[in-house]
Amino acid sequence: MIDLRSDTVTRPSQSMLAAMATAELGDDVLGDDPTVLRLQAAVAERAGKEAGLFFPSGTQSNLAALIAHCARGDEYICGQAAHTYKYEGGGAAVLGSIQPQPIENALDGSLPLDKITAAIKPIDDHFARTRLLALENTIGGKVLLAGYVDEAVQLARQHGLSAHLDGARVCNAAVASGRPVSALCAPFDSVSICFSKGLGAPVGSVLVGSKALLESAHRWRKVLGGGMRQAGVLAAACLYALEHNIERLAEDHENAAHLAAGLAQIDQVKVQSHATNMVFVQLPQQDCVPLQAWLKERGILVTMLYTSRFVTHKDVSRADIDTFVAAVKGYFAR
Ligand SMILES: *Cc1c(COP(=O)(O)O)cnc(C)c1O
Numbered sequence: 001m002i003d004l005r006s007d008t009v010t011r012p013s014q015s016m017l018a019a020m021a022t023a024e025l026g027d028d029v030l031g032d033d034p035t036v037l038r039l040q041a042a043v044a045e046r047a048g049k050e051a052g053l054f055f056p057s058g059t060q061s062n063l064a065a066l067i068a069h070c071a072r073g074d075e076y077i078c079g080q081a082a083h084t085y086k087y088e089g090g091g092a093a094v095l096g097s098i099q100p101q102p103i104e105n106a107l108d109g110s111l112p113l114d115k116i117t118a119a120i121k122p123i124d125d126h127f128a129r130t131r132l133l134a135l136e137n138t139i140g141g142k143v144l145l146a147g148y149v150d151e152a153v154q155l156a157r158q159h160g161l162s163a164h165l166d167g168a169r170v171c172n173a174a175v176a177s178g179r180p181v182s183a184l185c186a187p188f189d190s191v192s193i194c195f196s197k198g199l200g201a202p203v204g205s206v207l208v209g210s211k212a213l214l215e216s217a218h219r220w221r222k223v224l225g226g227g228m229r230q231a232g233v234l235a236a237a238c239l240y241a242l243e244h245n246i247e248r249l250a251e252d253h254e255n256a257a258h259l260a261a262g263l264a265q266i267d268q269v270k271v272q273s274h275a276t277n278m279v280f281v282q283l284p285q286q287d288c289v290p291l292q293a294w295l296k297e298r299g300i301l302v303t304m305l306y307t308s309r310f311v312t313h314k315d316v317s318r319a320d321i322d323t324f325v326a327a328v329k330g331y332f333a334r
Helices: 014-021 034-047 058-069 091-096 113-119 146-158 170-177 181-185 211-223 232-244 249-263 285-297 318-333
Strands: 051-055 074-079 099-103 129-136 162-166 190-194 205-209 270-273 278-282 309-311
Touching (some): 034 051, 034 181, 034 190, 034 232, 051 211, 051 232, 058 091, 058 129, 058 190, 091 099, 099 113, 113 146, 146 162, 170 181, 205 211, 249 270, 249 318
Parallel strands (some): 074 099, 074 129, 129 162, 162 190
Antiparallel strands (some): 270 278, 278 309
16 A cells, blocks of 8 residues: 555564664663663754653653643643644643643744734733743644744743744754754754654654753653553664654655645646645545545545645655556546
């Protein structure tokens, strides 16, 4: 099958599995799994932060970070399109007693500075206490402009807020913009980085930030059920990804551009592509379900339910992209 549903579908390679099989293990809840410790230190170094903490998922890593930043009755500012707000089951509110204050994302994924300013509440018993600004990079496959991020975080700091980055795909953003991961993380107090997306590990995210913040996140990780025992078997996959799979994201970005160029030749398809591994399309509503079925019959998996988005990753080749584009052309030519 050619699977373009998400970059989460990647399978661990033979060499990644070998690294997992030979990983040195301990009990990470007791703090002595050497492979987890090695991963946390390596990611912290790469991100330019003091410390790292390994999580089973990005959802849990983001949530533990939000709870570490905000107390009960505090609020955090984020985008309407933010993963933490829209795609994590409302966890901040449900489990953290944190009120989200979403604001409309601009077309480039940013949160307009005037809207951030307007959303920050004065200190007054009527209001939740605004504590945190949370951005996301990449967002919808788009890389946030560096100048914008600096300004937004500076604005947050002027109002005494902390800053969190949902950097699930920050490595894609780094590769696409030719900047080091540490530069993209630098403005923020905490960053959550996923290894189970384009980096190709089966499981795992790492939260980076200051030691003090991560001490609090460590407690909340336990409360949220994220304390794992011989977790080094998973951390080894993430370490492998950190060492071998970051630079290769450029291939995924090239394949996405190639995919976009192919689909752009089809009259019925409107294509929007960004600098990374996601291509968004609009096509006639009545074609969505039949096209998905047509592609499935030809061994190609896509989702066109809530968004028509095609995602490239290490398990789709240039030839697969050509097969996919030909199949879409075949559908519209039938
Ligand atoms: C995937 C993702 C997460 C975390 O998702 P998990 O499936 O819980 O690992 C968080 N934020 C963004 C932007 C993501 O794409």
